[in-house]
Every structure is written in structure tokens, then in C-alpha cells.
Amino acid sequence: MSAGIFPLVFSSDEVMLLTAIGLGFLFGFSLERGGFGNARKLAAQFYLYDMTVFKVMFTAILVAMVGLYTLQGLGLMDLSRLWINETFVWAQLVGGFLLGVGFIMSGLCPGTSVVSAASGRWDAVVTFVGIFVGTAVFAVVVDLFPSLNALYHGGSMGVSLLHEIFGVPPLVFALGVLVMAGAGFVGAEKVERIFAAKYRAVELTPPSRPRVKYTLVGTFAVVALLGLGIRPGTPGLPPVQVASIAPLSLAEAIIGKRPGMMILDLRADAADADKRIPGSYPASTPEEAKGLLAVAPTGGSVVLVDEEGAMREIPADWRRDVRYEWLQDGFLGWEVRVLTPALPGDTQEDREWAARQGQISAYFSGAAVQAVDVAAPPPMAGAGGEKPKKKGGC
Amino acid sequence: MDTSTKAESGAKPYWNPYLAGVLLGLTLLATFVIAGQGLGATALPKRLLALIGLGVAPEWTASNPSLQGYVAGGVNPLRNWLVVEVVGVFLGGFIGAVSAGRFRSTVEKGPRIGVRGRLAYAFAGGVIMGFAAALARGCTSGQALSGGATLATGSWLFMLMVFAGGYSVAYFVRRQWT
Numbered sequence: 001m002s003a004g005i006f007p008l009v010f011s012s013d014e015v016m017l018l019t020a021i022g023l024g025f026l027f028g029f030s031l032e033r034g035g036f037g038n039a040r041k042l043a044a045q046f047y048l049y050d051m052t053v054f055k056v057m058f059t060a061i062l063v064a065m066v067g068l069y070t071l072q073g074l075g076l077m078d079l080s081r082l083w084i085n086e087t088f089v090w091a092q093l094v095g096g097f098l099l100g101v102g103f104i105m106s107g108l109c110p111g112t113s114v115v116s117a118a119s120g121r122w123d124a125v126v127t128f129v130g131i132f133v134g135t136a137v138f139a140v141v142v143d144l145f146p147s148l149n150a151l152y153h154g155g156s157m158g159v160s161l162l163h164e165i166f167g168v169p170p171l172v173f174a175l176g177v178l179v180m181a182g183a184g185f186v187g188a189e190k191v192e193r194i195f196a197a198k199y200r201a202v203e204l205t206p207p208s209r210p211r212v213k214y215t216l217v218g219t220f221a222v223v224a225l226l227g228l229g230i231r232p233g234t235p236g237l238p239p240v241q242v243a244s245i246a247p248l249s250l251a252e253a254i255i256g257k258r259p260g261m262m263i264l265d266l267r268a269d270a271a272d273a274d275k276r277i278p279g280s281y282p283a284s285t286p287e288e289a290k291g292l293l294a295v296a297p298t299g300g301s302v303v304l305v306d307e308e309g310a311m312r313e314i315p316a317d318w319r320r321d322v323r324y325e326w327l328q329d330g331f332l333g334w335e336v337r338v339l340t341p342a343l344p345g346d347t348q349e350d351r352e353w354a355a356r357q358g359q360i361s362a363y364f365s366g367a368a369v370q371a372v373d374v375a376a377p378p379p380m381a382g383a384g385g386e387k388p389k390k391k392g393g394c
Numbered sequence: 395m396d397t398s399t400k401a402e403s404g405a406k407p408y409w410n411p412y413l414a415g416v417l418l419g420l421t422l423l424a425t426f427v428i429a430g431q432g433l434g435a436t437a438l439p440k441r442l443l444a445l446i447g448l449g450v451a452p453e454w455t456a457s458n459p460s461l462q463g464y465v466a467g468g469v470n471p472l473r474n475w476l477v478v479e480v481v482g483v484f485l486g487g488f489i490g491a492v493s494a495g496r497f498r499s500t501v502e503k504g505p506r507i508g509v510r511g512r513l514a515y516a517f518a519g520g521v522i523m524g525f526a527a528a529l530a531r532g533c534t535s536g537q538a539l540s541g542g543a544t545l546a547t548g549s550w551l552f553m554l555m556v557f558a559g560g561y562s563v564a565y566f567v568r569r570q571w572t
Contacts, residue, residue, distance in 0.1 A: 006426070006430075007431075008427065008428050008429075020482060026421040026482075026486060027421050028488075029486035029490040030414055033414060034417075035411075037487055037491055039516075044571070046560045046564035052408075055415060056412075057534075061539060063415065082544070084546050085536070085540070087549075092551050097526075097556075098522055098559060099523050099530065099533060099534070099556050099559065100555060100556040103519065103559070104564045104567055105563070105567055105570075106516045106518075106523065107516070107519070110524075110534065111434075111435035112534075113435075114487060118483075118491060120497050127517070130520020130522075130523070130524060135527070136443050137521065138525045152460070161545045162545045163545055
């Protein structure tokens with residue numbers, strides 16, 4: 001998506017860094033007040049008598065996830081400018097498991113160790129020192145052992161998003177996560193009650209009133225559902241208008257060098273220059289198409305060529321300040337109506353038309369194909385001029 | 395330092411976990427909207443290490459797979475949004491604890507373990523987490539929370555494995571907590 005006012009752009013790095021203090025403060029404050037500054041409370045997650053970690057973490061993920069993708073759906077958030085964690089499957093599977101092991105040993109994770117240290121806990125200070133040492137150990141050994149370096153880069157997928165893997169819109173996926181998290185919350189409350197009786201809970205979290213929980217999950221579900229009503233992409237904007245252009249009109253336009261025209265060949269095998277409309281650009285992939293569109297003149301026309309003229313939808317994230325025209329019957333239409341000379345008809349009008357078509361056909365079938373601007377037949381005006389050079393049998 | 399294991403008396407109760415989650419989520423959303431990235435914690439130790447590395451062994455640091463990204467272009471590795479953010483986390487945690495009457499110089503532990511034992515576990519756990527976060531390119535904040543909210547595939551795998559790792563070892567270290 002090309003538009004979107006978020007994330008914000010700052011005038012200077014200093015201003016940007018100032019926001020880090022404020023947002024970090026809110027993060028640390030919320031963590032502390034949620035109970036994340038206490039190693040015993042965090043560790044309890046793994047003995048099932050206090051599921052605060054699960055509840056806080058998943059609620060936070062749900063809020064940010066639904067908010068993020070709703071903003072994107074509204075066209076306000078430009079995901080391409082958002083830094084998203086790259087996926088390295090093996091590094092993250094192994095790293096995640098090890099982090100979980102370290103988590104239950106220290107009772108804190110890196111972020112909460114900062115909060116816990118800030119509230120006076122010496123075990124947290126020691127944990128943070130340990131994290132620094134562990135970071136250094138990794139930097140040293142990853143340099144020494146190529147196998148660890150291979151694991152570090154193992155399973156690289158670049159920026160990979162779950163809903164894209166499942167092939168569903170992000171808010172549909174978010175709704176699925178919401179349903180599972182809701183069930184998880186209900187389950188967590190039950191499990192907590194069972195195990196709190198077994199261990200004496202060290203520090204009880206205020207019991208969460210079910211109404212709060214259900215209201216929250218319900219609210220997210222409504223927001224996500226409303227978001228689904230929005231067309232993903234550039235909702236709120238009318239669909240892009242697409243005209244169609246007849247193959248012969250396109251041929252005339254090419255000969256007449258219509259200004260501001262760009263022809264994109266979307267066929268999978270568009271790379272072969274000999275099998276393309278002269279002057280067209282191969283754009284087999286969406287990326288290629290978008291890259292070429294970026295240089296098309298504003299207000300100009302973009303002619304799209306596919307196999308048989310079947311596609312009529314313009315992707316929502318394409319430029320909206322150019323005019324799109326689909327070639328009628330696609331490249332097949334070009335072959336039949338332009339490259340194949342027409343039979344002369346009976347009437348004078350028909351004969352004139354056939355003569356002109358023959359000129360065009362000869363022009364595009366002949367040696368001039370590679371260089372459009374060489375020996376172009378004169379524009380339609382007199383329907384005369386060059387003698388049509390008939391080619392092929394008809 | 396005081397090693398009391400009793401619940402603090404007089405401290406404000408913790409927030410309802412779901413409300414704490416909503417506030418945390420809104421903070422994270424604001425971070426995406428304002429800063430164009432998520433929250434994190436291990437950027438500070440990693441970038442601090444890169445800075446020390448620059449002073450001690452500049453060539454090694456510049457070619458180290460884990461650190462080279464932070465020192466490219468001759469910029470100060472600590473001049474970074476996430477580093478400043480961690481300073482903010484510390485301040486927020488401090489103000490949060492003090493204003494709730496929870497700030498106390500103490501060691502959190504269960505009744506069946508001594509202070510030294512607890513600190514040894516905390517250090518060992520820290521080393522493992524530092525290694526793990528460097529390997530996975532992020533921790534519970536940077537991967538599980540922030541990456542999870544963007545629906546990044548690797549972040550969800552990471553998060554599931556954090557819980558798997560914690561639950562599979564919890565039994566063996568229970569003496570610390572219960």
C-alpha cells in the first residue's frame with residue numbers, strides 16, 4: 001500500500017528518540033503495575049497457579065494486532081514502512097526454547113528484569129548482568145563455530161506473516177486468534193483455581209471479574225468484525241475504473257506514439273521480447289508491475305495485456321493517478337486482430353479498412369517490430385500511402 | 395538486603411491482568427504508529443556489547459555475525475530508539491513500583507532456597523536468555539510481544555517455544571519458587 005500516514009515521520013532523530021523515553025516509560029509502568037516486576041509471580045505461570053503472564057501478554061497482543069491491522073485496513077498504516085521481525089525458523093525455534101529455559105530459571109525475561117531491577121530486586125540485577133554475559137558468549141561462539149552461525153541463519157524466510165501463509169485477510173486471522181485466546185483465558189482461569197489450591201499462591205492477583213474479560217474479548221471481536229467489513233487494501237476509495245481498448249486501436253496508438261502511454265505485459269512468459277507487443281514492458285510479477293507503474297507519467301494511460309483479456313480487476317495497491325485500459329481479448333486478441341491480416345470485404349469501406357489493417361499487420365509482423373519508431377505507416381488520415389504488404393496465406 | 399518472602403503489606407494491588415494487557419497493547423500499538431517498530435529489551439545489552447567491542451576489538455566487532463549490523467557506518471551503537479526505550483522502561487518500572495509502595499531492596503524467591511542459590515539460578519538463567527535472545531534476534535518483548543502482534547511467523551514460533559521451554563524445565567527448578 002502506498003499511502004498511510006502511520007508510522008509517523010519525524011523531523012529529526014532527536015525528536016524520534018524522545019518518543020522512546022515516553023513509550024518506554026508507559027511500557028515499564030504497565031509491566032510493573034501488571035505484576036511483571038516480581039519473579040515469583042512470573043515463575044508461577046509455569047506452575048499454573050497464576051496465569052498473569054499468559055493473560056497480560058495475550059491481551060496486549062490482541063489489542064495491538066487488531067489495532068494495527070484495522071489501521072492498515074483503513075489505509076492509515078503503511079505496513080511496508082513498519083519494521084517487522086524477519087523469520088529465521090530454526091534460530092527462533094531453538095532460541096525460543098532456550099529463552100523459556102532461562103526464563104523459568106531466573107523467573108524473569110529480559111524486559112521484565114529491567115522492570116524488576118528498577119523496583120529494587122537484586123535477583124533481577126543479577127539476571128540482567130547474566131543476559132549481558134550470555135549476549136557476549138553468543139557473539140564469541142557464533143564467530144568460532146560455523147555450525148552455530150548456520151543455525152543463526154537457519155530457516156530464513158525474510159518478513160513472513162502468518163495470515164499470508166494461511167492465505168486469509170489479516171483480520172480474519174486475527175479473529176481466529178481472538179477466539180483461541182478467549183478460550184485460553186477461560187481455561188486459564190479454571191487451571192489457576194485448581195493449582196492455586198495445590199500451591200499456596202504467594203501473591204494473589206485480584207480476581208478478574210468475568211464481565212471484564214468477556215467485555216474485552218467481545219469488544220475486540222466487534223472491532224475485528226467491523227474491520228472485516230472494510231475491504232483490505234484501500235477501502236473507502238472507489239474501485240479503480242478500467243476501460244478497455246481494442247487491439248487495432250492500441251496498434252494505432254503505438255504507431256501514432258500516443259503520449260503518456262505505457263503498456264504492461266502481465267503474462268507469465270512476457271520476458272520473451274519477440275512475443276510481446278512492441279514497446280511493452282514485461283511485468284510477470286506484481287513487484288515488476290508496481291516498479292514499472294512507479295515511473296508511468298501521472299495522468300497517462302497504462303494498457304494491461306494478459307493472455308485472453310480475462311482479468312478486469314486492478315489490485316488495490318496500484319497507483320490511482322493513471323488511467324488503466326485492458327487490451328480486449330489480451331495477447332490473443334492482438335495476434336488475431338493485428339498480427340493476422342484481415343480478408344478484404346466487398347464494399348469500398350471494407351476494402352479501405354482491410355488495407356489499413358493490412359498495413360498495420362505488416363508493420364507489426366515485419367522487421368520493424370524491434371524498433372517501433374522506424375518506418376511506421378503514416379497515421380490513419382488518408383488510408384493510403386504505402387502499399388500494404390500482404391503476408392501469410394488467407 | 396532483605397530476603398522476606400512474605401507479600402508486601404501496604405502495597406497497592408496489581409492491576410487486573412486484562413486491563414494491564416489492554417494498556418500494554420495500546421502502548422505497543424502507539425509504538426507501531428509513532429516509531430514504526432515494536433518494543434524491545436535485549437537491544438540494550440547487544441548494542442552495549444557492540445560499543446565495548448568497537449573499543450576493544452574493532453575488526454572483530456565489524457565482522458562478527460551477531461554485532462556487525464550495529465556498528466556499520468561508524469554510528470554510535472547506543473544512539474538507537476530501542477536503547478533509549480529501555481531507559482524509559484527502567485524509569486517507568488521505578489515510578490510504577492515506588493508509587494505503588496512496592497519498591498524494596500530484596501531478593502524474590504521461594505521459602506526453600508537461600509539467597510545465594512537464588513542468585514546463582516538468576517545469573518545462569520540470564521546467561522541462557524542472553525544467548526537465546528541473540529540467537530533468536532529478540533526476546534519476549536521484541537519477538538513474542540511485538541512480532542506476535544504483527545503476526546510475524548517466526549515470532550509466533552518463538553513464543554510457542556518459550557512456553558515449551560519453560561514448562562519442560564519448570565519441574566526441575568521448583569525448589570526456587572514453591
